[in-house]
Amino acid sequence: MTFLRDTELAWCPGCGNFAIRLALAETLEELNLEPNNTLMITGIGQAAKMPHYLNINFFNGLHGRGLPVAFAAKTVNPDLTVIAESGDGDMYGEGGNHLVHAIRRNFDVTILVHNNQIYGLTKGQGSPTTEIGHKTSSQVKGVINEPLNPLALAISLNSPFVARTWSGAKDHFKRVVSEAIKFKGLALVDVMHPCVSFNKVNTFAWYKERLYDVSEDDSSYDVTDKVKAFEKSLEFGDRIPMGIIYKKERKTYHELHHVLKKGAKLVDLTDTPDVTDELEKMG
């Protein structure tokens, strides 16, 4: 079975999501993953519609609440490849607290955040990553709140895999996302892309002009140097870094959890324990 599902897509013509869908399906296939052993957890928003356009198990849950679902799913069945996907509003706004704590848990998941710096589904309000001064349908005089820097946030929380790619460079996307999926632990990938309907500032050309890969730019770039990576993550202006910004494995939730590390696979534990001894103790 191929990952691409033959169906009508509800995105606006020209949306970066089309390219992301194609590149993602190819990545999954090239990794030899099977749709029935792959699980996509999404929230709400344009990006969150993704699994409807793929052949894949999915749990398309609540706005901002995908990561708790993803955590539990991977905990219960570690044989599933789990991908959590949603937009900047969902992951960085509504679900911001869950992102912080998901990183702390370091369960084995790939988090793809479609970051177009605007709210698409609700028609053009500012998102947590909209830049200062950007006039939107709800920030009519321009955004005055400091934008959230997802890469800096993740690195500060010791996220073991922090990367950025974008919809306009298919090979780059496939390479980064493939690394992220193969990575054992939590991998955060900020996927920048234009919103043709509601973001007239951060256009395709705008991104193309600014985005550069850190390792191609500097062959001595050390992805394991956390302080350098943090410094790099702060760069967001005329030049915007992408590629693997930080990567350093640390023990996963599964490897550390006192029950799971012994090999217990919860999905297989369908027994109902005999608790007679516990009841005897109460006598």
Add this chain to the structure above:
Amino acid sequence: MKEFNVALSGEAGQGLQTAGNLIAKSLFKAGYYIFTDKSYHSRIRGGEYIYRIRIADEPINCIKEEPDLIVSLKSDTTNTMKSVVNDSTVVLADEKSKEGLEIEAQYFPFSKLAEEAGNKKTLNVVIGGMILNLLSVPKEIPEKLLNNTFGEKESILKANIEALKSGYELNHELKEPKIDKKRKEDTIMLSGTDGAGLGAISAGCKFLSAYPMTPGTGVMLYLANRADKYSIVVEQAEDEIAAINMAIGASYTGARAMATTSGGGFALMQEGFSLAGMTETPVVIVDAQRPAPATGMPTRTGQEDLFLTIKAGHGEFSRYIVAPRTPKEAFEYMRKAFYLSDKYQIPSIVLLSQQLTDSYFVCQKPEIEDEYNKRFIVDADERYKRFELTENGISPRAIPGGKGLVRVDSDEHDEYGFITENIDIRKKMVEKRNIKIKELKEEIDEPITFNLETKNIVIGWGDSWGVIDEVARKNDLGYVHYSELFPLKTEVFEKLKNKDFIVVEGNYSGLFAEYLSSEVRLPFMKIGKYDGRPITPTWLEKQLKGVDVL
């Protein structure tokens, strides 16, 4: 019935909970029926702390406020009991806390004896020894319990054994309350927390997510302390929203899963609860009620979350809600909640309360219904439709990882789980989610009834059963008492003509009376307790006199 009521009165940090548990367990083991109650503030040190133990020669399932014996370690706390003290109440106070005591007392050197035992923290055990001696409990019983608790810490154990001995040997002129030790051999002593926690384990719960919130935290800790033994993942979530979404994710993937909380936390779970309804994912929520609104009174009790739960979540969908009456029922209904959730693919709520979670009861061993172990999970094939339309609304449920894809959406969806705007499918899916209640209702037990021949029928639900039963038996009243609240069985009222109905519950506005009125058109008198304290026999009798029922 002969009974004797003890109150340990002090402040948090004095070890009164440990002492109370030690005394209660020793009395139980010696053959008494007991019931305990903890009255405390939301703080770790200081404040008021009263541990009550009711001791009797027959089964008792509620607390009595009026103490026969108070052991006072803090004057301010003991003074709060002035209104429930009578001429025959004996007060024994620590010499060190004489100051400010406004009730006549006899003074003893409890603190001094503890220091002499080698550790001033053993004050609680000195008191325990004295009380247990008064009730002719062989010293070997508490000694063995202390050994189990402190066995590995030799110096602490030694001090405690010494303290227990001085308590037993304390000279006083109290008369032994002659209560027969008639407890049935096969009974056990457990709290609502124990019952709910062990019931969940016995149901095969493998995943628990929760944000700590009194008084629901105990159930979380109960499973956490046994996680290794039963291979359970207990995860402390960042908030209640994460907790319920985690439990749903775990269940979607194939584990029996639950979340524990109290009213405020469940308020945060509303959207997740609705998600369980929409995605038809089994999940069990424990809501241990405390007085509200908002933060309310964290360590107190009430029955205020009825509408919060029966109407929980936006939109319409089936659910199962049960408020166990006793720890035994907490165990049994927890198992039933997992079963019904799995069978009907719905969320269930087990409504506890601070009174039920914190109190020790003497109960029969819970019954283990084998049927409740069934999981109802099928293998998916390539054409699998997670939300296949069926006559009874239940679609075969598969989990991801099999041959077919399991697609689930919080948006309205078609039979495969894909988003839809189709008007016909929308209608059918709404009907599907709600029609399940028809078969579900057939699984619901009748309420417990007693003495329905009498004119006056008391109605109650959840943890009030013990007190209603006691008052009804004593005063020749009848009662109808509910544990399973949704769906609600009301057939019993068809036979009850020309009666006076009095609904007694732990809230101000008579929530259950209002709920019942929507199903049964009968005039209900309402009696509510909303001071955060448990309903007691004396209080209930006084209220019933107030409405001319007694």
